[in-house]
Amino acid sequence: MTESLLELVTGALVLAGAFFFLAGTAGLLRFPDVYCRLHALTKADNLGLGLISLGLALQAPDWTTRIQILLIWLLALAAAATVCHLLARSSLREGVPAVGVDTEVDP
């Protein structure tokens, strides 16, 4: 009984996580510029990965595996934040125009 309930919760969490990955991808395709797309990737994917990690941690056989899953999520967060910053910074340096900001782009 408890086991099937746990599997139900895992299923719900993993599905919710997949939904946020899907929403992040929709943002990546639909948002107007590179800066807005970075929001879609960092926020939606981090929550998506968080929910999937949580769902899987419930099924983990031991605490070592749970700590492993937590560590993977944290490392992915750190990588996402760093990569987001680097992409935005180099886009600004290259003069990639931003929607909603009064910018002049060299011809």
Place this chain on the structure above:
Amino acid sequence: MRRISLAWLLVFALVWTVLAAPRFDAWVAGAIAVLTGVILHTGLGGRQGARIHLRGLVRFVPFFLNQSVRGGLDVAFRALHPARPLDPTFIPFRTGLPEGPARVFFVNCISLLPGTFSAQFHDRDLRVHLLTDDAEGARRLETLERKVAGLFGVQVDESKEGTPADPALSGNGGQRHG
């Protein structure tokens, strides 16, 4: 040449051990990864340690999780909404956090929390991209700043006078060319 600290070598080795499980054959790749990691970390000036305050951590974790959920829901809503409601802009922000781990941690957290990410970062001055241009943005940054200060047990320097060292960070728009 800075000296490599043994403590950080152990931290990196521990991270690898947890990730790869303590398997002997994984240590061929592990040794390369750990050494590269610790050399880069030392080369980038990461030797200064940081003390995490337990009380700050207890307050920070629920705050961070709550904000992560909000950020994900917010961006998912905007991405899937037929009208795609966005009003993006850049704002300048001057942090009062002292130089070092607390400031770097703050800059990274900005990018994980709802509607904001840090696009440029020079000394105390940041250029932050907002998904929606509202007064909330700057207030959220100040809240985050206080939470990070509590986490590291440091003070936020409230004096915000002075001009940014990098002129590209002072204005709202304005691309930097060259």
